[in-house]
Amino acid sequence: MDDIKILDAVESYIRGEMKPDERLQFENLRKTNSELDQLVVEHTLFLQQLNHFGDRKVFKASLNTIHIDLTEQGKIDSMRLKGKAKVVYLWKRYKRVAAIAASIAGITTLVISAIIGVLTSKPDDNVQQMSRELQVIKKEQKDQKADVNNLKDQINTDKKEAKKTIQFKSGGTGFLIDGKGYLVTNAHIIRNSKNIAVFNNKGEEFNAVLIQTDIARDIAILKIIDKSYKPMLSLPYGISKTASDVAEPIYTLGYPRNDIVYSEGYLSARTGFNGDTLSCQLGIAANRGNSGGPVFNHNGEVIGIISTKETESEGVAFAIQSKFIFDAIDQLKKGDTAYQSLKLTSKSSVRGMNKQQQVQKIQDYVFMVKGD
């Protein structure tokens, strides 16, 4: 209690609230009592600090309210900068960054062109390369012509095959539906063929036999019987059971020539030629040889098998809907119990990858099919 009274006295002394006689008494006490003297000095300092603190706090608060008031009254242009001012502000703020970015880009360009300059020894190399490329293309064209001629010869020797091409052109691609060596292709490709050979994208040849055919739907199932074939554990793509939507982007891999060829397009209609409900119409650049090739959607699921192409218009092809693959397999299983282990997957492991990655994985599972 005494301490409180002393402090009270000190505070009223500091504030100058004491009466003159009290004050005199207090000052005398200060002179004799050094402890009290020290308390007064210390407390004076403390109160001063406290007052500074309070003053500044109040002042800060008042500055903030003034800022808001003046902004609202439009007397200072603060807050959001509009229009030109904002552009100028952004430019000023980021010009340094922009300058650095630009110089980095410049340096990179210089470095790259320097590297290219060093790596390409002669200046006319580019021109040479171009002409070499042209020659390669020419050679390829020749090869293709030869291929086409060969195919024509083949077709001519097989008159029934030739009948098929009166309205539609056809070629030969197939793809694995089970890693154990089961392939799906078009029935028309290997119809009446005695010997069937399939080639993978590395050019390796395997002998295969026809184990199931569905002429109406133009589906044939082949099995590779070659000893050199190594079964694959799983397929990167699944077979879709459901029909796809019109306008869905699609792509295919096939062998219109000796190398595997990628082309892409979209699903144009859910029905095929003349309203054929078994197939669907694609807007894709397909050539003879693409027949029997798989049609993938963006998830890498097989949604169909390319079967025919309209001869009158370019870029229109028809595909058999993939659900009929399941029907064909069911038929096969009914006919022979040896194929019970054959299993189709509808899950695609390349789902979510980009096109290049998908194709990278898938191309090993697409084969060229040839029959005699």
Next chain:
Amino acid sequence: MKPQHDEQALLEGLAASDRKAVETLYRDNFNMVQTLIINNNGSSDDAKDIFQEAMIVLYEKVRSGTFELNCQVKTFVYSVSRRLWLKRLQQQNRYSSPGDSMENVVAVEEDLEQHEQRNAEFDMMENAINHLGEPCKSLLEAYYLQKQNMQVIAANFGYTNADNAKNQKYKCLMRLKKIFFAQYKNGNGDG
């Protein structure tokens, strides 16, 4: 340009925390500082911060009673703001020198040194008060900052009489002083 005596009156108003004077000073100087900050990599929020800090420097300078107006208020505020912004840019490692502009600049190093000292003291006091906890914080603020009467405080805080409130206030004050001086002595010892 305003005559000198007008500015003197404004500063006296500022020292007395007269709202009208503060508002006038704010209105007359803010846009100038904002232009300075925005032209030198700052945002309008930065401008507000810097300008208000400069205003505090001016405020505390006039309140200390030692302020002699040897330049225009505008020049002083501009110089302080420029200095403060330069310092902040350096802290953020965004090298940029506010280019020399048309405005006059006066030396404000000494003022800013004092300002730094006051900043440190302000932080110490704030820190100490925040360490107190309730009801000590509110009790002391009511008595020492808002200068409320002990009877009013007792009623507001629910003490049965002013003596009890005073007793509590005394205990709180002792704690605050202890915390504050512990930092104060450390801070001054270091500096």
